[in-house]
Amino acid sequence: MKLDRIARSAFALLAASAAGACARVAPTPPPPVPAPVPSAPAADGPRVGETAGTDARLMRCVVRNGAMEVVDLHYDPVTGDTSAAYPTTAEHAMNARWYVDNEPIVFAGLRYFKYGLPRLLGAWELVPRGAYEGVTVFVEPGTSAGPPDTLYLPVNARCMFQPYQGSSNVGAVRG
Numbered sequence: 001m002k003l004d005r006i007a008r009s010a011f012a013l014l015a016a017s018a019a020g021a022c023a024r025v026a027p028t029p030p031p032p033v034p035a036p037v038p039s040a041p042a043a044d045g046p047r048v049g050e051t052a053g054t055d056a057r058l059m060r061c062v063v064r065n066g067a068m069e070v071v072d073l074h075y076d077p078v079t080g081d082t083s084a085a086y087p088t089t090a091e092h093a094m095n096a097r098w099y100v101d102n103e104p105i106v107f108a109g110l111r112y113f114k115y116g117l118p119r120l121l122g123a124w125e126l127v128p129r130g131a132y133e134g135v136t137v138f139v140e141p142g143t144s145a146g147p148p149d150t151l152y153l154p155v156n157a158r159c160m161f162q163p164y165q166g167s168s169n170v171g172a173v174r175g
Helices: 002-022
Strands: 056-064 067-076 105-107 110-114 127-132 135-139 150-154 160-167
Touching: 105 127, 105 150
Parallel strands: none
Antiparallel strands: 056 067, 105 110, 110 160, 127 135, 135 150, 150 160
16 A cells, blocks of 8 residues: 555656646747837938939940940939930941841951850950951950950940850851
């Protein structure tokens, strides 16, 4: 009987401790979120969330007169207008028949084919090498004096260039 009572007490103690281990404890609540601190106006700019006024200054790469240059533009964020327009002209490939028809070009004795999609490049990434049908041909700086592997022709005035890859199989040009 005494052994039975000890066994029951041990069992009760074991059951109580197991129940306590399985009991769910309420999670500790996260700390409160601090109130936002108002930002002080910048020395020469607007507060957070405000616009920069009606005239912001931007810089843009353009291809003009056979050269790449960076020009200042004044942008009106209200209307989305810029103060200067650089239209696509005959010095850009976009409207040339040979460009639209995906024709290969011949430059420095090699035939070149469009390679990939046009890409936006910075004014420091290319240098002029010559011209094709009135469109300036650009290459990467440091390209050797011989026929380059890749040419870049400006598609529009905003430094969008179509790469052309060369092929050494140049014969008579058809057409």
